Amino acid sequence: MMHDMPHKSLTARTCDLLREAIVRARYAPGQKLRIDQIGRELSASSGAVREALSRLTAEGLVIAEPQKGFVVSPISRRDLQELTEVRIAVECRCLAESIAQGDVDWEARVVAVRHRLAAIKGSARRPDAPEVRRWHATHLEFHDALASACPNRWWGRLRSQLFTQSERYRRLSGPFDETGRDVEAEHNAIADAALARDVEAATAALTVHLSRTTEILLNSRILFVDVPPAPDSGGAAD
């Protein structure tokens, strides 16, 4: 019909829309994804939805149960802990490589994005406010910038994949429960150390940043499928 996006296949569009919806928790973990319903919501045919879901399957966002359809990947405390451990290793590796290989343009990117990120923080805290949305996007850009001088494309791909997964957990915590946390200071600690070419300090700061985020999420009242933080009640999950 109308050329809204030049040469972007409808399937890819649907895939991006679906991923965004899942990451933003519009579809709950474990929820069944009915093909025709999604097709109606996104005004795409069942084939396109099916193909988009298939791609998301390999990204780990949805799982396909043969003859039963697609389901949003469930979440769990254990998965978050494992994911964080891997992510710390990968992000630190990318950062170290960036520090070793980065040129002045890389430094400029880091400084620029940090500035833009810092300019957003003092705003509304509703989960879907445009400010929050922009903050998330810029936050992604910030971490991308830090790792952007890592020349190894495989590290980058893994990093991006893990970031998306983490973002899913982050969005689930509703309005952020940053109780007395100074995220900007953590970001500055990473960026300053990186710009000073101090690999040890930068990776340490990054580790602290990621660990703290996960710690907060684990202590938050997200509804995990496994046992709640207080292991008192013996109710079986699932």
Add this chain to the structure above:
Amino acid sequence: MMHDMPHKSLTARTCDLLREAIVRARYAPGQKLRIDQIGRELSASSGAVREALSRLTAEGLVIAEPQKGFVVSPISRRDLQELTEVRIAVECRCLAESIAQGDVDWEARVVAVRHRLAAIKGSARRPDAPEVRRWHATHLEFHDALASACPNRWWGRLRSQLFTQSERYRRLSGPFDETGRDVEAEHNAIADAALARDVEAATAALTVHLSRTTEILLNSRILFVDVPPAPDSGGAAD
């Protein structure tokens, strides 16, 4: 209940078949993958092929060019080098974790698979002989066994993904050019150190093993899309 033999959907079957074909280099890197032709070869409809290709896209084995179809992911010296670097890091991490966490069952698995692998080696060297095929399968099992005690599922998923990618390069070298190489000795070095719970020695041996394989592949006469090993001719590739 009847035996819950997983009704493998036709799409999943097609996906596995396609992956196998690509890894085994039945389709050359960069080759166009025509939907209907594949559908005829595998006796599946275009929709199923399409969906399978989409999944493979996210696995990095094929790339989808909008409105132009699917293409087998190209290979290059640089990609192999980057892949190897990442793979060494991930495999070593999994191995270290396995050594730290592995119980007696893990040791038993390693010993058993090593035994089976060693029993295959003295056989035919044709690229598609059943012996070679079984060796590759068992080789995969061996490395899986080494990492099987790593409790972190994310490390495992990444490892498996990278292994598949590497396998692609390995199969491309045709009849192996193991010039005076004792692969079994390298495997034994890894397994012995692992069973002795010597993390340093085991990861070092594993690193040597993976590096040597890549070195051989880089010096082999695989047709890469980028410049050949002799950097004399300045002609741009592609």
Add this chain to the structure above:
DNA sequence: TCCGACGCAAAAATATATTTTCTCTTGCAA
């Protein structure tokens, strides 16, 4: 009252048809 089998409805999987897009070829003009 409880267990099991039958059947109906909904949803997924597959196949087919239609439309859109790209590419290759051919022809015309400079």
Add this chain to the structure above:
DNA sequence: TTGCAAGAGAAAATATATTTTTGCGTCGGA
């Protein structure tokens, strides 16, 4: 002779129809 353009053919993307499977509800028997 070369370069551009228009058209024909092929292949991909999308939509629609058909088949199969599953899940649930009900009915019948023990």
